[in-house]
Amino acid sequence: xxxxxxxxxxxxxxxxxxxxxxxxxxxxxxxxxxxxxxxxxxxxxxxxxxxxxxxxxxxxxxxxxx
Numbered sequence: 001x002x003x004x005x006x007x008x009x010x011x012x013x014x015x016x017x018x019x020x021x022x023x024x025x026x027x028x029x030x031x032x033x034x035x036x037x038x039x040x041x042x043x044x045x046x047x048x049x050x051x052x053x054x055x056x057x058x059x060x061x062x063x064x065x066x
Contacts, residue, residue, distance in 0.1 A: 001039050008034050009042045016047035 010030060018026070023045060031038035050062030 003040050007040050011044045013046045
């Protein structure tokens with residue numbers, strides 16, 4: 001992949017709920033909207049389980065019950 005000084009790097013952390021087709025559409029939309037050269041857009045999608053999130057107060061909002 002040829003890249004230049006206009007490289008855009010995006011990392012997204014989200015729940016593992018998207019289909020392959022949804023991911024492909026997301027990557028294409030990001031590249032289409034951010035760069036004249038889509039090869040300059042590097043996207044890393046980090047998928048995690050819901051129990052890997054704490055939105056505050058030290059609580060696991062979406063994990064198994066205690």
